[in-house]
Amino acid sequence: MRxxxxxxxxxxxxxxxxxxxxxxxELDSGLEQMKASSPKAHKRAAAEPAAEPETATSDRTADAxxxxxxxxxxARTPTSGPKDPARATAIVSCxxxxxxxFMSRTDCEVQGGTF
Numbered sequence: 087m088r089x090x091x092x093x094x095x096x097x098x099x100x101x102x103x104x105x106x107x108x109x110x111x112e113l114d115s116g117l118e119q120m121k122a123s124s125p126k127a128h129k130r131a132a133a134e135p136a137a138e139p140e141t142a143t144s145d146r147t148a149d150a151x152x153x154x155x156x157x158x159x160x161a162r163t164p165t166s167g168p169k170d171p172a173r174a175t176a177i178v179s180c181x182x183x184x185x186x187x188f189m190s191r192t193d194c195e196v197q198g199g200t201f
Contacts, residue, residue, distance in 0.1 A: 121127060178201040180187050180194035187199070194201050
C-alpha cells in the first residue's frame, strides 16, 4: 500500500511538471485540418471563382514546353553536337581497372578506360 502511494505521488508530480501545451497544439492543428477537408469547405471552394494564373508565367511555361518538344522531336543524343557514327561504333581494346576488355570506343571513354 505504501509503495502504491509513492508511485501515485511520483506519477502525479511528473505529470504536473510536463507541459501539456503540445497536446493542445496538436488538437488545434488537427481541427484545422478537419475543417479544411470537410465537405463544406469543398463546396465553398467550388463556389468561389478560380483565380486566373499570371499570363507571364504561363507564357514562359508554354514557351519552354514548346522548345522541349521541338528539341525532343529531333534529339538523338543528350548532346546537341553532331555524332560521328564511325567513331562511336569502332571496337577497341579498353584497359579498365587493370583488365583489358573489348567494347565500343564511346563505352570505353564513359567507363574511364584507355585504349
